[in-house]
Structure formats: C-alpha cells, structure tokens
Amino acid sequence: MPGPRVVPFYGDNDLPERVDVVVIGGGIIGVSTALELAEQGIRVALCEKGQIGHEQSSRNWGWVRISRRDPREIALMAEALKIWQTLDSRIAADTGYTQSGIVFACHDDQQVEKYQQWLQWVKEFPVSSTMLDEGQFRQKFPAANMTVRGALYTPEDGRAEPQKVAPAIAEAARRNGAYILTECAVRGIETSAGRVSSVITERGEIACQSVVLAGGAWSSLFTARHDLRLPQLKVINSVLRTAPLSEGPTETLWCQGFALRKRQDGGYTVASGHENIADIVPDSFRYARDFLPALRNDWRSLRFRVGGRFIDEARLDRHWQMDRASPFEYCRVLDPRPSYAMADGAFRQLQQHLPSFRQAKIAQYWAGCIDVVPDAVPVISAVDSKPGFYIATGFSGHGFGIGPAAGRLMADLVLGRQPIVDPHAFRFSRFSDGSKIEVFSGV
Numbered sequence: 208m209p210g211p212r213v214v215p216f217y218g219d220n221d222l223p224e225r226v227d228v229v230v231i232g233g234g235i236i237g238v239s240t241a242l243e244l245a246e247q248g249i250r251v252a253l254c255e256k257g258q259i260g261h262e263q264s265s266r267n268w269g270w271v272r273i274s275r276r277d278p279r280e281i282a283l284m285a286e287a288l289k290i291w292q293t294l295d296s297r298i299a300a301d302t303g304y305t306q307s308g309i310v311f312a313c314h315d316d317q318q319v320e321k322y323q324q325w326l327q328w329v330k331e332f333p334v335s336s337t338m339l340d341e342g343q344f345r346q347k348f349p350a351a352n353m354t355v356r357g358a359l360y361t362p363e364d365g366r367a368e369p370q371k372v373a374p375a376i377a378e379a380a381r382r383n384g385a386y387i388l389t390e391c392a393v394r395g396i397e398t399s400a401g402r403v404s405s406v407i408t409e410r411g412e413i414a415c416q417s418v419v420l421a422g423g424a425w426s427s428l429f430t431a432r433h434d435l436r437l438p439q440l441k442v443i444n445s446v447l448r449t450a451p452l453s454e455g456p457t458e459t460l461w462c463q464g465f466a467l468r469k470r471q472d473g474g475y476t477v478a479s480g481h482e483n484i485a486d487i488v489p490d491s492f493r494y495a496r497d498f499l500p501a502l503r504n505d506w507r508s509l510r511f512r513v514g515g516r517f518i519d520e521a522r523l524d525r526h527w528q529m530d531r532a533s534p535f536e537y538c539r540v541l542d543p544r545p546s547y548a549m550a551d552g553a554f555r556q557l558q559q560h561l562p563s564f565r566q567a568k569i570a571q572y573w574a575g576c577i578d579v580v581p582d583a584v585p586v587i588s589a590v591d592s593k594p595g596f597y598i599a600t601g602f603s604g605h606g607f608g609i610g611p612a613a614g615r616l617m618a619d620l621v622l623g624r625q626p627i628v629d630p631h632a633f634r635f636s637r638f639s640d641g642s643k644i645e646v647f648s649g650v
C-alpha cells in the first residue's frame with residue numbers, strides 16, 4: 208500500500224456467534240466506539256473490511272483542534288480535548304498526542320473579523336483561543352517570510368500521530384474484551400420483528416442487538432443497501448511528509464497556501480487546505496441538491512474531475528445479495544493517487560514563506576478520500592426507522608481530533624445513558640425530515 212505506514216494490527220481469528228453490539232469500520236470512530244462499549248462490559252465485535260486505520264484515520268494531517276470548528280461541534284470537541292489528555296495512560300500506548308497549539312494565519316481583514324466573531328462561540332468553554340496581532344505572530348514564527356493581518360491561536364489544540372492512534376485504541380478495546388476482526392467486511396444487517404438481529408459478514412453471521420455503522424466513505428453505500436438515504440460524497444486531499452528537520456515550528460500552522468504539522472519523527476506533514484479534488488461520480492448527481500449550499504460556500508477549494516472513478520462507481524452493485532461478495536470486499540483500502548502538483552504546490556509555498564524548509568527533503572506522498580455530508584457536521588445517531596441501528600459517520604475532514612469523543616457519544620446513545628453532549632445537531636433524520644440544512648460559513 209503506498210499510503211502511510213500504519214502500525215500493524217493482527218485481527219482475531221474466530222468470529223463470535225453472538226455479541227451485544229457489532230461495530231462496522233476500524234477507523235478512529237469505530238475503534239473509539241468499541242473501546243467505550245467494551246470498557247462498560249458490553250460484548251462488542253468490530254468488523255473491518257481491510258486493516259485497522261488504513262483509510263482516512265491514518266491518512267489525515269493529525270490535527271486535534273477545537274479552533275475554527277462549526278459551533279455545533281464545539282461542545283463535543285471540548286470533551287474530545289479532555290479525553291485526548293489522558294488517552295495514552297488510559298489505553299497504555301503512545302499516540303504521539305501533544306498539546307502544541309494551532310495557529311490560523313489571516314491574510315486579510317475580513318478573515319480577522321470572521322475569527323474574532325468565531326471567538327464568541329468558545330467563550331463558555333475552557334479554551335483560551337485568542338487573536339494574535341502581526342507582532343505576536345512574528346514572535347511565534349520569527350523566520351516567517353510573510354505578511355499577515357493577524358492570526359487565530361488556540362494553545363489547547365494539539366496533534367497526534369494518525370498512523371498510531373486507531374491501532375492503539377483497537378488494541379485497548381481488545382484488552383477490554385472486544386473482538387477485532389480484520390478482512391471481515393459486513394455485507395448487511397438482518398432484522399427480526401423490525402429490530403436489528405444480526406449482521407452478515409463475509410466470514411459468517413454474528414447475532415447482535417445493535418449495530419453501529421462507522422464506515423467512513425463507505426457509509427452511504429451501506430445504508431443504500433438498506434434503503435436508507437445518506438447524502439455523502441468524497442473529496443481527495445493530497446499530503447506529503449518531510450524527512451526530519453532540525454529547525455521548524457512546534458506549533459501547527461495554517462496559511463493560505465500550505466498547512467503544516469510537526470511529526471513525532473521530527474519531520475512535518477504538509478498539505479494545502481485550499482485544494483481538494485472532487486471526482487464527478489453518480490453520487491454527485493444523486494446528492495447534487497443536498498450539496499448545493501455547501502458548494503456555494505466552498506467551491507473555490509474544489510477541483511472537479513471527470514475520470515475513471517465515474518465508471519467504477521457506476522458499476523457498483525447497490526443491492527447485492529448477502530450470500531455474494533459485496534462491493535466492500537472488492538476494495539479493501541481506498542487508496543487514491545495523490546496529486547503531486549497540489550502537494551508540491553503547498554510545499555513550494557511553505558519553502559517560500561518559512562525558509563528553513565528549503566533544506567527539507569520530501570520523504571513520502573499520499574492521498575486520502577475525505578467523506579463529507581452536506582452541512583459538514585457528522586451523523587452520530589440512532590436510525591429511527593430501524594431500531595438497533597446507529598450511524599457515526601460524515602466527519603467531513605475533521606473527525607480525527609473529535610473521534611474519541613464521537614465514540615463516547617455513540618456509546619452513550621447505544622447504551623441509552625445520559626449523552627456527553629446534546630446529540631440533536633448530529634441526528635440522521637435531519638437529511639430526510641425537511642430540516643433546513645445549515646452550512647456554517649463563519650470562518
């Protein structure tokens with residue numbers, strides 16, 4: 208696999224006959240949910256079609272941030288920041304988490320104004336986000352060769368190592384009694400008397416009372432098989448990492464042309480947050496109306512492309528039989544080809560603005576398929592029409608940082624206990640009950 212090197216995880220051999228909850232998907236959301244449930248003594252089986260953390264959860268930039276979040280996510284992200292602080296000791300592992308602060312540079316006054324407004328949303332939370340003026344920005348990045356109008360700085364934000372986190376949490380879930388099954392695609396759900404009664408996997412059936420779908424970019428296809436409409440699309444972001452570099456900032460930095468984060472190995476993960484590829488596929492037409500408001504807001508960051516993916520996805524069977532191989536078995540890992548032009552473009556901008564990177568050597572490129580929903584707010588919810596079925600997906604490019612708290616919230620909903628935050632904004636039904644889909648354009 209040309210993607211980043213993920214810490215290996217060896218799945219269990221034996222399929223349990225019966226558990227309480229089956230979790231579909233071994234990304235950060237699935238493993239965090241499994242850990243939360245297993246810690247409560249719930250019998251859990253997590254089924255992953257490929258390997259733990261090989262899709263988005265290992266390909267992301269590793270930013271753990273509350274800054275710039277949609278207000279609907281802030282309370283959950285504040286909980287996530289608390290969880291990250293003790294996660295390593297809780298799971299007895301090194302995820303590389305460190306509270307290193309994140310800076311979003313502003314290149315015009317309009318941006319400064321927007322961030323100043325955004326600060327109102329975090330007032331009641333224990334974070335000290337603040338606006339830096341140009342002088343304060345210079346103190347943080349003395350070598351920076353750029354003019355800024357100001358910057359949003361959140362010292363409580365952090366970073367962690369995406370290639371380590373999902374396998375480490377999965378291992379902890381297993382120590383707490385969860386079955387972790389890799390190369391074990393779930394083909395679908397069976398119901399009995401209107402309730403979830405089992406899942407059919409490629410390795411056999413597992414009886415259960417509840418199913419949590421944490422299938423990342425595959426979730427919409429899975430729900431379509433069960434006649435549930437989940438508007439979800441994919442965009443591709445290209446990333447590179449450098450070899451270790453002795454001089455460079457410890458804070459994570461976002462600028463107009465590049466975004467960078469220091470890695471535990473001493474190198475940097477670099478990409479552009481302003482350039483993504485959106486392949487035109489049949490879902491682009493299927494969900495076009497749902498995504499119109501988002502498109503109006505964010506079209507500048509998207510480069511539309513017509514290519515082979517249209518044919519590949521048009522050929523996908525959306526109503527497969529449970530006794531035949533499902534589409535999930537034909538693609539164990541979504542591994543899109545990176546755009547070298549986009550990643551190199553970000554790297555050139557970085558070298559221009561932070562001269563210490565002129566010595567940096569590029570060590571690797573990769574890309575990831577970001578799953579997005581129309582309002583860019585995740586679904587963490589029960590499915591009202593299918594008792595026992597839950598969905599945690601649609602994290603829209605920022606699910607890594609919030610992942611541990613999303614797992615906690617999902618477990619709360621499955622267990623019927625007091626939710627860690629109000630889950631209303633995350634309900635699945637908002638896409639079908641006539642609710643107005645609001646896109647946050649405040650940053």
Ligand SMILES: Cc1cc2nc3c(=O)[nH]c(=O)nc-3n(C[C@H](O)[C@H](O)[C@H](O)COP(=O)(O)OP(=O)(O)OC[C@H]3O[C@@H](n4cnc5c(N)ncnc54)[C@H](O)[C@@H]3O)c2cc1C
Pocket residue numbers: 231232233234235236237254255256257258259260261262263264265266267268269270271272391392393394421422423424425426429444445446535539540574575576577599600601602603604605606607608609
């Ligand atoms: C390039 C890039 C940069 C990003 N940067 C950041 C960042 O800095 N900070 C941040 O917070 N977020 C970031 N994100 C977003 C973040 O990575 C995702 O939101 C998060 O990883 C989503 O986790 P997940 O568990 O929902 O999905 P995934 O990690 O994609 O996992 C879903 C898993 O489900 C499995 N699966 C699907 N269907 C089935 C099935 N039927 N049976 C069994 N298994 C199945 C898949 O194989 C996959 O492993 C970034 C994403 C990308 C791609």
